[in-house]
């Protein structure tokens with residue numbers, strides 16, 4: 248199955264956002280400056296007009312003024328604004344795929360393999376994203392379309408602003424191999440020096456260099472970069488990168504047998520909650536709300552949510568509240584076919600404690616759960632089970648990590 | 664043109680959908696007759712990104728934007 252990967256890069260991001268928010272400076276040379284005290288600042292970003300005067304990132308404001316033949320507008324950086332706009336753009340990407348991987352504030356990979364069958368499809372999607380970002384956000388992007396992440400990134404660098412660039416299995420030797428080897432992802436200054444000594448100038452030179460020689464001079468990285476140059480990059484687009492907010496974590500299962508009692512429902516809820524909590528802890532997220540989804544044997548389903556008195560990532564808290572939602576909302580006219588547990592309203596990092604639950608107690612529970620998860624990582628899921636999961640043998644053989652359909656993390660409840 | 668933040672009375676339904684009812688602008692409260700359209704859009708004229716509501720006030724159509732928890736109009 249072919250992969251279709253986009254790499255989208257917002258053009259002149261900081262300067263473009265500033266121009267968007269200040270219509271008066273749009274036709275002027277603009278630089279974004281790092282320091283509040285403009286005189287001492289250095290240039291972090293510039294628009295095309297400033298670029299045309301050879302103003303570079305890293306110039307001091309004084310140098311930039313010397314270069315600029317017209318009035319130079321210096322605006323202090325507003326990172327909170329850039330972050331806000333960046334999130335809005337990434338929300339658009341996420342409408343196309345749940346595999347969106349940020350690369351800095353203004354770039355991201357988007358895996359659209361599930362949407363595209365051909366390169367024409369992929370280009371059409373890229374163009375659609377570009378058009379939407381112009382009309383909804385007011386910014387332009389360059390999008391590289393390719394069969395791997397490295398070439399998609401390379402493509403997005405080739406034409407600016409506002410363009411879609413296609414690099415395929417058939418054309419990459421023509422398009423990519425003539426480019427300087429420094430254009431390849433992960434070729435930094437040190438590697439570039441080594442290539443220079445080896446007379447490797449272009450990506451094509453690298454592709455055609457003997458791999459034993461590369462291994463000798465650059466070690467493992469030499470082999471990796473050689474693979475990249477030959478189009479052999481199979482690294483996946485990671486859905487959650489850095490500390491970006493995601494909308495929810497969830498887990499659901501269709502049970503091997505219909506559930507006929509509260510006790511059975513409770514044991515499944517606990518099992519689902521445990522795997523949700525585990526993933527939350529890995530990513531250091533806390534939830535302010537939980538949500539339970541239930542489907543009966545007539546395949547009717549509903550979802551109920553509640554807010555928690557204090558944020559948590561402890562499975563017991565998640566399970567307890569979901570079970571309460573179940574008891575409050577299910578009348579047992581029919582048996583239960585499927586269940587889903589989801590956490591909502593996430594925050595990351597430090598958390599506030601409930602006034603009525605001591606910090607010690609919370610940390611104790613969290614430590615216990617971390618210990619359980621470590622054991623499971625080492626010895627498998629079966630090593631420790633909750634007493635209430637043993638209620639029904641055919642239920643307890645479910646492993647939420649392999650048997651259950653995990654939709655991660657967005658759009659969970661849209662599934663069937 | 665300038666970006667003018669305005670006070671807005673909003674009805675929020677049980678699904679979280681917002682429906683602006685009145686705008687207060689230069690100490691004047693205007694009733695919104697009808698919300699004709701809502702979509703995500705940028706205001707290039709004054710600089711702003713958010714939800715753009717096309718509203719009818721006294722027979723005139725105008726845009727009202729919701730950006731980062733504040734409402735604004737493109738004011739002359």
Ligand SMILES: [Mg+2]
Pocket residue numbers: 256257258259260353354
């Ligand atoms: Mg960029």
